[in-house]
Amino acid sequence: MIKTIEEQILKYKTIIIHRHQRPDPDALGSQIGLKKLIQALDPTKHVYAVGEVEDSLGFLGEMDQIEDDKYNGALVLVLDTANQERISDDRYQLGDKLIKIDHHPPEDQYGDWNWVDTNMSSTSEMIVALIEASSVFEKGFTSEVALPLYAGIVGDTGRFMYNNTTKATHLRTGKLVEAGIDQPKFYSALHRKALKTTRLEGYVLQHFIYHDQGVGEMRLTNDILAQFDLTANESSQLVNVFSSVEGLKAWVFFVEDEDKIRVRLRSKGPIINELAKEYNGGGHPMASGATVYSFEEADQLVKKLKLLSAEFNEKTSR
Structure with a gap:
């Protein structure tokens, strides 16, 4: 499959790269990193x-x-997107051929070619693996390519704290560091928050709910977002703000966004992606997203999350 991807990228004069809606560092990092890689290989291509x-x-x-x-x-490539419904910009079907590159469980096998590897920490790590496996792509590997790929790996491994971080992940990250990226500058940019976001962070720390089963819950309504002059997208920076609380096993953010409520699920043990699937979503076992359409539905999701956490607690205490 890597050889096929290489052949198709070299073949086409115009290449358009998509990723999922509401992008995180891995979605953007893999997208920008691949774009810069192709441009470095052949500046005459339109990428x-x-x-x-x-x-x-x-x-x-x-x-x-x-x-x-x-x-x-x-040639169209869609990165880091398990389901077609989540692809940002629905024109992805207008191209001549379509390649999917992703590390999520393969729920939707769209495209002419699929390269899906759930053993990879991130799609950005997959792009590094693509470079490693191709003497052609290695020629385009620069510090400008390395920086967004580094961002993607850092984002999806939680700064290398999650159990999806493998020896291979560290070795590939080492290659990115060797390329000459400015790590202090990167982390400064990644963790920079606007004053209004910092104010909301304080509000979240004061008002999140801690349930006995080790479940954290926060609800950001339209009124709260308006009070802090923030959008639903901007609030995504705060999903892990109380993740270090002692005893916490899983947590959920509900963020009201016009006629729907976005759900951000995170875990330190209980498997949550199957729960996310029940509510119009999906993702990784420890990090998933979903959508509900009322706070009554949100109550149901919390109840199920508490059951998952209780079962996990019982299992690990044996």
């Missing part, structure tokens, strides 16, 4: 990264605004 803008991650690179006719005869 575009498309999707909505995420201001908090703007330091990784800018999105391209392109017309529909750019898709004529183009």
